[in-house]
Amino acid sequence: MPHKLRKIRKTRGSRTQGYGRIGQHRDSGSKGNRKVGRHKHLWSKVVTSEPDYFGNHGFTSPRSLNRKEVTINIQKLVEIAETNTVDLTKMGYTKLLGTGKITKSLTITVPTCSKLAEEKVTRAGGKVITVSQANGE
Numbered sequence: 001m002p003h004k005l006r007k008i009r010k011t012r013g014s015r016t017q018g019y020g021r022i023g024q025h026r027d028s029g030s031k032g033n034r035k036v037g038r039h040k041h042l043w044s045k046v047v048t049s050e051p052d053y054f055g056n057h058g059f060t061s062p063r064s065l066n067r068k069e070v071t072i073n074i075q076k077l078v079e080i081a082e083t084n085t086v087d088l089t090k091m092g093y094t095k096l097l098g099t100g101k102i103t104k105s106l107t108i109t110v111p112t113c114s115k116l117a118e119e120k121v122t123r124a125g126g127k128v129i130t131v132s133q134a135n136g137e
Helices: 004-011 043-049 062-066 074-080 115-123
Strands: 071-073 085-087 095-097 107-109 127-129
Touching (some): 071 074, 074 095, 074 115, 095 115, 115 127
Parallel strands (some): 071 095, 107 127
């Protein structure tokens, strides 16, 4: 069994963990979050094949990172629906999507809904109530 872990346990607290100031484990090879040599001997590779390697690109909204969409298609909804009124919010779904066919008229309560899903439900004689409509907005 390799004993790398035992060595590192012994040397915790020392500055260089037994490798010294110069040489092994000193420069970019010891860091796991980037590719080695991109500012040095592999610079030509960066210039030719990965010009956007350095720097931050774009912006990601924190709200979009935290949002968890739980979706259901019309096809699944028709299979699940036992009565004419379906509350998808209580079932834990956050969005109704328009894949599939719907034949019976349903009254569906859901936080958000795609345009296609809403069209299909109204064509079948049903009604979609979103959260904004339920709050009176």
